[in-house]
């Protein structure tokens with residue numbers, strides 16, 4: 001075991017939406033920060049999903065197996081590297097709706113009220129949008145939460161075919177808005193991410209040390225169990241011990257919980273900070289279905305996401321429960337989520353039997369339907385030896401089905417409109433639900449709250465049981481909205497960083 005002499009102010013574990021952002025926020029001021037990231041920096045050219053390669057090589061799957069609900073092993077879609085899963089995300093950064101901070105009744109179950117309100121988080125959403133250079137246009141989405149001003153950066157122009165589709169939807173009374181997107185200046189990887197807007201700004205401060213290839217294995221506590229005294233990481237086959245005043249865990253919803261469970265010792269026999277048996281429980285992932293539409297002309301298959309539709313977010317004609325969010329999916333060859341859904345592509349090939357994957361992609365317009373799920377204590381991660389075991393059953397299924405069928409009806413309506421030239425009527429709209437392996441979108445395994453019996457951390461992200469341990473990633477979110485959670489994770493990390501700065 002190698003013990004590093006230096007004692008840091010803060011150790012941050014993970015550099016995704018939570019950890020990468022938090023490291024950048026701690027960079028102003030003279031605090032010494034050690035960031036431990038198990039992956040490496042991924043060159044932008046490697047992230048270019050060069051066509052069908054995305055599907056064939058199982059890229060973005062680390063070499064590890066987790067066990068699913070059926071007990072079978074599976075390769076999770078999980079990116080380990082500087083920036084974490086934000087390196088392959090779609091870059092759509094939306095705020096949660098105001099009502100989603102309160103209790104929401106779903107078709108099946110309900111979501112708990114947060115102990116924070118939208119107003120509490122709104123200033124951090126502002127800062128999150130600025131840090132991640134979110135381009136958008138306020139006032140078009142009927143469900144948009146209140147904001148002080150329009151986005152600082154205007155939405156970028158979208159593909160002409162999508163602009164034509166927006167007009168086609170409008171003729172049907174459907175309002176499509178510009179998805180708020182994080183864009184950087186990079187030519188090779190223009191989608192903004194936590195490496196570009198978190199890690200790289202943090203690196204400008206010499207007081208911040210970033211160690212890649214450093215897989216944290218365990219957190220060790222003092223004899224009374226109320227402080228983390230050392231962080232153990234594996235680097236190039238050696239075990240290292242690092243020490244700091246505060247420790248922030250931001251390894252993502254699955255790995256943060258797994259790390260706490262692996263760190264059980266002494267006063268914490270069932271896992272660190274797990275006296276309430278809450279660590280790993282309430283695992284959520286939004287229901288995601290991809291739907292393909294036949295384009296009239298060949299496109300590129302590589303477009304960014306562009307249009308959002310929230311007309312069914314809170315319900316529909318004769319439906320008084322939320323259905324969810326629709327967004328254009330970007331190209332089949334652009335979006336790592338499609339690579340997880342080969343069944344969709346086999347369906348597409350039935351639609352166009354003589355086409356290869358490149359051609360199928362070029363002739364498809366893709367849509368995602370996204371629906372919230374309710375937290376359920378039985379949906380959880382646990383350990384099977386040293387490996388991750390997931391038990392997960394999605395809920396709120398009928399709401400999602402209704403959204404999917406409603407959207408397919410909308411697609412049919414525009415296709416049969418003679419004024420719409422950009423899409424063709426097709427016998428079917430191939431679709432597929434994202435499988436369990438899509439866990440880069442997971443949340444909720446170490447939720448925050450004031451009651452130590454039902455939560456793992458308090459509202460400042462501080463463990464109820466270990467006073468110098470904080471969590472600042474997707475695991476602390478108490479409920480799952482129908483829009484993506486990336487911006488909420490970022491805003492919350494900024495909020496926690498402000499609190500840590502006060503403590504140091």
Ligand SMILES: Cc1cc2nc3c(=O)[nH]c(=O)nc-3n(C[C@H](O)[C@H](O)[C@H](O)COP(=O)(O)OP(=O)(O)OC[C@H]3O[C@@H](n4cnc5c(N)ncnc54)[C@H](O)[C@@H]3O)c2cc1C
Nearest residue numbers: 014016018038080084090091092216251440473474484486
């Ligand atoms: C294909 C895809 C598309 C998505 N698109 C969108 C989108 O358009 N909009 C949106 O809002 N959200 C999107 N998401 C979800 C979004 O990426 C996540 O919600 C977000 O990244 C979660 O942030 P996090 O900090 O919790 O975890 P992550 O971003 O996953 O970061 C966790 C970090 O911890 C590191 N780590 C893990 N274990 C260890 C360890 N033991 N030691 C050291 N380091 C460790 C990882 O390498 C990683 O850097 C998408 C996700 C995927 C997979």
